[in-house]
Every structure is written in C-alpha cells, then in structure tokens.
Amino acid sequence: MQGWRVPPPKEPVKSKETLKWERERKVRWLARRGYLKSERIKIAMLKVPREDFMPRSYRDYAYLEVPFPLPGEQASISCPHSYPLFYEPLGLDEGQRFLEVGLGSGYGTALAREIVGKEGLVVSIEIDPLTFDYAKKNLEVAGYHDIVLVKGDGGLGYPEFSPYDRICITAACAEIPPPLLEQLKVGGRLIAPVIERGVQYLMLHEKREKGFTREVFCEVLYVSLRGKYGRSGKPAL
Numbered sequence: 001m002q003g004w005r006v007p008p009p010k011e012p013v014k015s016k017e018t019l020k021w022e023r024e025r026k027v028r029w030l031a032r033r034g035y036l037k038s039e040r041i042k043i044a045m046l047k048v049p050r051e052d053f054m055p056r057s058y059r060d061y062a063y064l065e066v067p068f069p070l071p072g073e074q075a076s077i078s079c080p081h082s083y084p085l086f087y088e089p090l091g092l093d094e095g096q097r098f099l100e101v102g103l104g105s106g107y108g109t110a111l112a113r114e115i116v117g118k119e120g121l122v123v124s125i126e127i128d129p130l131t132f133d134y135a136k137k138n139l140e141v142a143g144y145h146d147i148v149l150v151k152g153d154g155g156l157g158y159p160e161f162s163p164y165d166r167i168c169i170t171a172a173c174a175e176i177p178p179p180l181l182e183q184l185k186v187g188g189r190l191i192a193p194v195i196e197r198g199v200q201y202l203m204l205h206e207k208r209e210k211g212f213t214r215e216v217f218c219e220v221l222y223v224s225l226r227g228k229y230g231r232s233g234k235p236a237l
Contacts, residue, residue: 006066009057019051026080036084038172040093044114045083053077053107053138056082062083072104072131074223077105080221087115089204090166090191090216098159099183100124101154101192102170103223106135110144112168121164122147123161125154127226153227157183164188172200174224182206 014022025135027045030036031212036045059158067076086108092098094117100109103126106150113122124147126132132151139147150158154169155177163185171178176192184190184207193200202217224230 002021005066007058007061007064010060011056012059013016013135014051014060014073016030018023019049019062023049026063030081030084033081035081035088037088038084038093038115040115040117041084041087041111042177044111045080047114048107048110048142049101049130050077050080050107052142053105053110053135057226067190070131071134072128073226075104075128076133076223077107079167079221083108083111083219085202086168086191087111089215090168090189092116092166092168095119096165097121097163098123099158099161099167099180100170101157101180103123103132103149104133104170106138106142106144108168108170109135110142111137113147114226121161122149123158123164125150125152125158127151127153136219155179155227155229156223158197161184166190169193169225170222171225171230172220173229175229181205193220195224 017187027133032097036042051059054062065079067078069076092115100117103124105166109124132231136149136180157179163186164183167190169183172193172195186207186209188207194203200220202220204215206213
C-alpha cells in the first residue's frame with residue numbers, strides 16, 4: 001500500500017479477548033486525538049470487530065493505523081481512524097438513510113448500519129466484483145442481512161431509495177458525480193475525497209435549497225473513483 005508500510009502476512013494467533021482489548025484501546029485512542037466524538041459512532045466501533053473484515057493473513061493487525069489490501073483492483077480496508085474521520089463531519093446518526101459508494105471490506109458498512117439503527121437504511125455500491133463478493137460474505141457471516149448491497153457503478157448512485165440523508169464516497173473524484181448530488185436530500189450532507197491540483201482533500205458538501213455549501217477538512221489518499229465519473233482507478237498523487 002502506497003504511503004504505508006504493511007506488515008507481512010502471517011497465520012493469526014491472537015484470541016478474541018486480545019483483539020477486543022485492542023479494539024477498546026483503539027477507540028480510546030481515537031477519542032483522545034479528537035477523531036471520535038459521537039456516542040453512537042463510538043458504540044458502533046466498540047461493537048463491530050474490525051478483525052472479522054480483514055483478510056485472514058492480516059487479522060492480527062486489525063487495529064494498526066495501516067490500510068490493508070483486499071481482493072479486487074486497488075481495493076483496501078482503510079486505517080481505523082478513517083471511519084470517524086468521514087462519519088463525524090458527515091453527522092451520521094440514528095434513523096438516517098445512508099448511501100455508501102465503495103463497499104471495501106464491508107467494515108464501514110457494518111459500522112454505518114449500527115449507527116443509523118433499525119429505523120435507518122444503509123445502501124452500499126461496489127463496482128469491483130471481487131471486492132463486492134468479499135464484503136458481501138463478511139457482512140453475511142457477521143449477521144448483517146438488512147443492508148442493501150449493489151454491484152455496480154457507485155457514481156450513478158441508487159435512485160430507488162433516494163433521497164438520502166447522508167452520502168459517503170470512499171474514492172477520490174475530480175468532481176462529485178451529478179447523480180449523487182441529485183439523490184441527496186435538501187439539508188443532507190455528502191463527504192468525499194476531491195482532487196484539486198493533484199491533491200486529494202476530504203470535503204463535506206451540504207445541499208441547500210439553492211446550491212451547496214462546501215467545507216474542506218484535510219488531505220487524504222484514496223484510490224480514484226471508477227466508472228462513468230471516475231478516472232484511472234489508481235491512487236491519485
């Protein structure tokens with residue numbers, strides 16, 4: 001993985017108890033550093049075992065601040081801090097209708113399902129068939145059977161359940177795909193890495209009656225969006 005040193009794959013040896021302790025320690029670390037503030041996001045991160053969404057040979061490294069490769073083209077599970085980094089400014093909360101572009105391992109999808117609760121809805125779209133199948137299996141094994149999983153071009157969104165309260169794009173784009181802006185409700189928020197002058201910035205967009213507001217947070221590094229509104233599918237530098 002570009003920009004990080006990925007530990008060598010190995011046979012997992014850590015117990016569930018050890019990994020649970022590491023998960024609790026990671027949540028405390030995220031809170032101390034200001035990444036994690038929402039109680040619902042905190043509870044979700046304590047509940048969902050990240051290790052269950054990792055490839056077996058990387059399972060023992062689940063709580064390191066390192067992204068790990070997944071099946072599929074340029075696919076990865078992001079660093080643990082990346083999830084509150086996106087979900088906190090997004091204001092993801094109970095009862096919301098949430099659209100995720102980029103399914104990845106399914107870990108972020110499971111977190112979102114816990115956060116929005118029984119009254120909410122999670123729809124996740126993945127363009128890569130290998131990544132889609134990997135995440136779908138992880139979510140099924142973990143007991144998440146009420147998430148709408150779509151194999152297709154995330155830039156087109158999924159109008160069947162629109163408008164969405166919140167949209168998260170986990171791939172870098174030169175501009176936000178118009179279908180996603182259309183499927184966002186007025187007052188809704190969309191967060192994505194946006195490429196400007198060769199640099200990716202995490203940007204929050206809020207839809208108003210007339211246009212959008214935009215807030216820039218920090219530099220990030222994600223693979224580029226694929227599909228109709230995508231680029232090469234390779235990391236933007």
